[in-house]
Amino acid sequence: xxxxxxIIWQTPWEYRxxxxxxxxxxxxxxLLQLLLGNVxxxxxxxxxxxxxxxxxxxGVALAFFIFRRKAFIRWLSSVYSTVxxxxxxxxxxxxxxxxxxxxxxxxxxxxxxxxxxxMGWYRMTTSWVFLFLCFYLLMLIEFALLxxxxxxxxxxxxxxxxxxxxLLLALLGGILGSADIQRLTMTVKEGNVEWRAxxxxxxxxxxxxxxxxxxxxxxxxxxxxxxxxxxxxxxLPEKQPENYVYGGVGEKTALNGNHIEILEYLPQAGMVQDxxxxxxxxxxxxxxxxxxxxxxxNPNLKAPVEGWVSNGSFIFPYQVLYVDSxxxxxxxxxxxxxxxxxxxxxxxxxxAEKADIEVNxxxxxxNWVIYQLSYDETKGKYSDISVFELVRDPWLKIVYAGIILxxxxxxxxxxxGPKKRVYV
Amino acid sequence: MTWDSFIYFAVSALVLxxxxxxxxxxxxxxxxxxxxxxxxxxxxxxxxxxxxHSLERPPLRTxxxxxxxxxxxxxxxxxxxxxxxxxxxxxxxxxxxxxxxxVINIAKPDIHNKTLMPALQSPWFTPHVIIYIFSxxxxxxxxxxxxYYLIREKKxxxxxxxxxxxxxxxxxxxxxxxxxxxxxxxxxKAAWGHYxxxxxxxxxxxxxxxxxxxxxxxxxxxxxxxKISMYTLIFAFLLLQIC
Ligand code: HEM
Numbered sequence: 091x092x093x094x095x096x097i098i099w100q101t102p103w104e105y106r107x108x109x110x111x112x113x114x115x116x117x118x119x120x121l122l123q124l125l126l127g128n129v130x131x132x133x134x135x136x137x138x139x140x141x142x143x144x145x146x147x148x149g150v151a152l153a154f155f156i157f158r159r160k161a162f163i164r165w166l167s168s169v170y171s172t173v174x175x176x177x178x179x180x181x182x183x184x185x186x187x188x189x190x191x192x193x194x195x196x197x198x199x200x201x202x203x204x205x206x207x208x209m210g211w212y213r214m215t216t217s218w219v220f221l222f223l224c225f226y227l228l229m230l231i232e233f234a235l236l237x238x239x240x241x242x243x244x245x246x247x248x249x250x251x252x253x254x255x256x257l258l259l260a261l262l263g264g265i266l267g268s269a270d271i272q273r274l275t276m277t278v279k280e281g282n283v284e285w286r287a288x289x290x291x292x293x294x295x296x297x298x299x300x301x302x303x304x305x306x307x308x309x310x311x312x313x314x315x316x317x318x319x320x321x322x323x324x325x326l327p328e329k330q331p332e333n334y335v336y337g338g339v340g341e342k343t344a345l346n347g348n349h350i351e352i353l354e355y356l357p358q359a360g361m362v363q364d365x366x367x368x369x370x371x372x373x374x375x376x377x378x379x380x381x382x383x384x385x386x387x388n389p390n391l392k393a394p395v396e397g398w399v400s401n402g403s404f405i406f407p408y409q410v411l412y413v414d415s416x417x418x419x420x421x422x423x424x425x426x427x428x429x430x431x432x433x434x435x436x437x438x439x440x441x442a443e444k445a446d447i448e449v450n451x452x453x454x455x456x457n458w459v460i461y462q463l464s465y466d467e468t469k470g471k472y473s474d475i476s477v478f479e480l481v482r483d484p485w486l487k488i489v490y491a492g493i494i495l496x497x498x499x500x501x502x503x504x505x506x507g508p509k510k511r512v513y514v
Numbered sequence: 515m516t517w518d519s520f521i522y523f524a525v526s527a528l529v530l531x532x533x534x535x536x537x538x539x540x541x542x543x544x545x546x547x548x549x550x551x552x553x554x555x556x557x558x559x560x561x562x563x564x565x566x567h568s569l570e571r572p573p574l575r576t577x578x579x580x581x582x583x584x585x586x587x588x589x590x591x592x593x594x595x596x597x598x599x600x601x602x603x604x605x606x607x608x609x610x611x612x613x614x615x616x617v618i619n620i621a622k623p624d625i626h627n628k629t630l631m632p633a634l635q636s637p638w639f640t641p642h643v644i645i646y647i648f649s650x651x652x653x654x655x656x657x658x659x660x661x662y663y664l665i666r667e668k669k670x671x672x673x674x675x676x677x678x679x680x681x682x683x684x685x686x687x688x689x690x691x692x693x694x695x696x697x698x699x700x701x702x703k704a705a706w707g708h709y710x711x712x713x714x715x716x717x718x719x720x721x722x723x724x725x726x727x728x729x730x731x732x733x734x735x736x737x738x739x740x741k742i743s744m745y746t747l748i749f750a751f752l753l754l755q756i757c
Binding site for chain 2: 179486
């Protein structure tokens, strides 16, 4: 059979029309962007986002059922519209990966004066182009779902429903919900109670919960040793610095050509110094540092070099052991293994709850989730304050429902594999 | 267990994998190749488990440790593919690619630094990273199929079979990156308070995911061009390299 070349826009629509529509939507959005600037999420707070979402979903469904037999609805629920829509969004996301993204709340004046700023590319997720393309995709997903629901069912559809409903929920919930997310930071001093927190713009907010910081503790990893270039202070070898993690007195190790033997270890040390002599002694008060006494040999040295290395604290300076005129052994700041805030949380109805909050172990209470954020880094393990982040995201359940469906859909893809296609 | 004993485990595993790969060509029965490959995996995993135990954390921090998982998962992915679709060459392919990572690890063991910062200490961290590594292996294999197809297009007799192989690998690989990405999101929520912040890593992960979705959806039409499909795969794999 002779295939005739189809002219663009002639039905049935295929990929060419798909790209035209997707690019047309992107261009329209770009015009709006130039006219109006980035979308302000605060305009979409509850209940606007709920109404908007409901109208969107219902509108698409209505269009589907009214125009179901029309060719363009069939096209909108086919891969001919889907593939170009995904491709154009992918293009936008690649641009986003290549341009630095500035956080919300960055002042307009901080943006560079160039065409990217006008196009909203430094805050892609609130740009019209990004949002229009996302909603176009959401519409296509809904059309595809409705089409599948109204045609013959087979067991393979399970995977289709899981994946597409999952993405619909996660994406819609994520976009609409972002306007309702509140993230506040709260700083509490040991022994004090705090119920006020700062929002992103620095405004003070009172919360329905109060946090008392009972104690704050930091657990550190054992100290490390590195070889440094004593002029530049850079760790050696420059490309991929080597380090040794302390494992016990008497251990021997090789570091960038030096042989190092550990002679003494003081986890709680104080420095004593006169005009030409530095020594470290046990010191059990706040501000104690960590010190290792080591012996260093290397083929270029006539005699071994022996002495203390320490990483200092907010009262003691650090101590480097010079090996020769260009290199020395230094101890970087101990890495933090975990930090824990023991707190008592009070709610408005008079309940009190004790809890340990750590990184990765937030506390959920009264619709808020309390995260360990940071502490007084100048004091390190002697910090007497703890900084928390309080997050409220009322749409989280919807997003998580979507994520769970998507995960189930992925398992289905994994097990069922692709359809065996019959080839002509 | 320390890196000092790595070479013994690695060489034993490689010998077992090579024997299995060799037998895959020799016999039509699956039993022996599968058995040998599984034994190789067990030996190799014994090393990983031992190292895990002595480090008191999953070995996922340094490049050397990550390469361990590649060396482990390539034959594992090969085995699954072999079991399911009986491609005879796949076991040789996975054994050779695993050997590459093993040789790098013997020549240049990157064993320094034993610490894990607090944000990484999450139950989601290990499965998230391991699944991503596994998906790299599978999608890497799909990419090789694509390159092979594009180079030898004229000479390939059974194109539908090759396309079906590529579909199989992409479905498995995409399922894995979907799982890896979503576990990453759940972990991010617990560690940083939000499930998706569009930082560069997440942005490129999303781009990669969309790249594979393009392939999956494009392949649904029977009239789709094999060539475009294969170029899409290579493009998606390039995106995966960025993230
Ligand atoms: C980005 C938005 C998406 C849109 C607009 C979309 C749309 C579509 C459409 C129109 C079809 C073809 C239905 C047909 O012709 O029978 C389809 C099929 C398919 N989609 Fe999607 N999809 C999207 C996302 C996803 C995701 C996230 C996954 C999985 C991770 C996925 C996996 C599949 C699979 C496996 C099929 C073939 C299923 C089958 O035939 O049973 N899609 N999709």
